[in-house]
Amino acid sequence: MSYKTIIVDTRGAVGIVQLNRPKALNALCAELIEELNAALDAYEADPEIGAIIVTGSEKAFAAGADIKEMLPKSFQDVYMEDFISRWERITRCKKPVIAAVSGYALGGGCELAMMCDFILAAENAKFGQPEINLGTIPGSGGTQRLTRFVGKSKAMEMCLTGRMMDAEEAERAGLVSRIVPVTDLMDEALKVAQAIAAKSLPSVMMAKEAVNAAYETTLTQGVRFERRLFHSSFALDDRREGMTAFSEKREPQFRNR
Numbered sequence: 001m002s003y004k005t006i007i008v009d010t011r012g013a014v015g016i017v018q019l020n021r022p023k024a025l026n027a028l029c030a031e032l033i034e035e036l037n038a039a040l041d042a043y044e045a046d047p048e049i050g051a052i053i054v055t056g057s058e059k060a061f062a063a064g065a066d067i068k069e070m071l072p073k074s075f076q077d078v079y080m081e082d083f084i085s086r087w088e089r090i091t092r093c094k095k096p097v098i099a100a101v102s103g104y105a106l107g108g109g110c111e112l113a114m115m116c117d118f119i120l121a122a123e124n125a126k127f128g129q130p131e132i133n134l135g136t137i138p139g140s141g142g143t144q145r146l147t148r149f150v151g152k153s154k155a156m157e158m159c160l161t162g163r164m165m166d167a168e169e170a171e172r173a174g175l176v177s178r179i180v181p182v183t184d185l186m187d188e189a190l191k192v193a194q195a196i197a198a199k200s201l202p203s204v205m206m207a208k209e210a211v212n213a214a215y216e217t218t219l220t221q222g223v224r225f226e227r228r229l230f231h232s233s234f235a236l237d238d239r240r241e242g243m244t245a246f247s248e249k250r251e252p253q254f255r256n257r
């Protein structure tokens with residue numbers, strides 16, 4: 001399939017989606033979101049793929065929703081089309097999705113990165129929710145996910161002022177897992193994605209589901225959910241192989257079953 005606003009590439013068991021609207025700093029127009037969703041559908045359906053990376057350019061992961069596309073929309077337009085709901089496809093990925101962020105991740109760009117499973121940041125990364133400067137507010141989970149990541153005080157300040165957070169502050173605050181030099185970002189993202197893709201995919205999917213439950217449930221419900229998934233992993237051939245390989249002092253040969 002050929003795309004106009006993204007570039008897709010596959011490296012072994014890793015699928016890469018690069019947002020590619022350089023003239024608009026990867027602003028997230030409707031076409032880009034549809035293409036991103038199509039690429040995610042394809043990688044999810046491909047049994048050879050074990051992890052997905054979403055990235056942008058060195059200057060911008062994404063500078064937010066496309067302001068020029070949003071400008072003429074009325075309340076009726078956005079309400080009737082449930083504007084932004086199509087962005088949430090990425091949160092339904094069962095396979096792990098890593099955001100490799102260089103440069104600006106603003107507004108919807110920050111929200112899209114936060115919808116991924118974790119964020120690897122380049123040293124020049126800048127995160128922010130500047131919608132307040134446009135007379136609106138974050139609309140794709142920014143007020144909710146950013147608050148869960150960095151706490152109320154920082155999230156509130158960022159959403160009320162539009163202040164950007166640099167990579168160091170983002171790492172300190174727990175928004176990103178790690179910071180790497182700009183030139184190493186894709187190599188590092190690929191390394192970690194390949195390491196994940198080499199594990200047993202069903203157990204990776206269970207671990208992802210369990211960690212995500214921490215955002216959506218109480219501790220008691222989350223721990224019970226984790227326990228059930230842990231018990232379920234005993235039905236996997238890969239669980240038997242992993243433990244057998246450990247006892248036999250050899251590398252496991254996972255078959256994703």
Ligand SMILES: C/C=C/C(=O)SCCNC(=O)CCNC(=O)[C@H](O)C(C)(C)COP(=O)(O)OP(=O)(O)OC[C@H]1O[C@@H](n2cnc3c(N)ncnc32)[C@H](O)[C@@H]1OP(=O)(O)O
Pocket residue numbers: 023024025027028063064065066067068084104106107108109130131134138139140
């Ligand atoms: C639910 C979600 C809601 C939202 O996400 S609302 C949007 C939130 N995002 C923003 O408000 C950020 C808007 N962009 C900026 O503030 C600036 O850009 C930057 C600070 C990121 C970079 O500034 P600089 O380096 O001076 O570049 P430049 O000349 O402003 O941008 C280059 C071209 O990119 C276009 N562009 C940038 N961001 C967007 C956007 N979000 N929507 C549409 N176009 C965008 C510009 O207009 C311009 O284009 P041209 O050369 O034709 O003038």
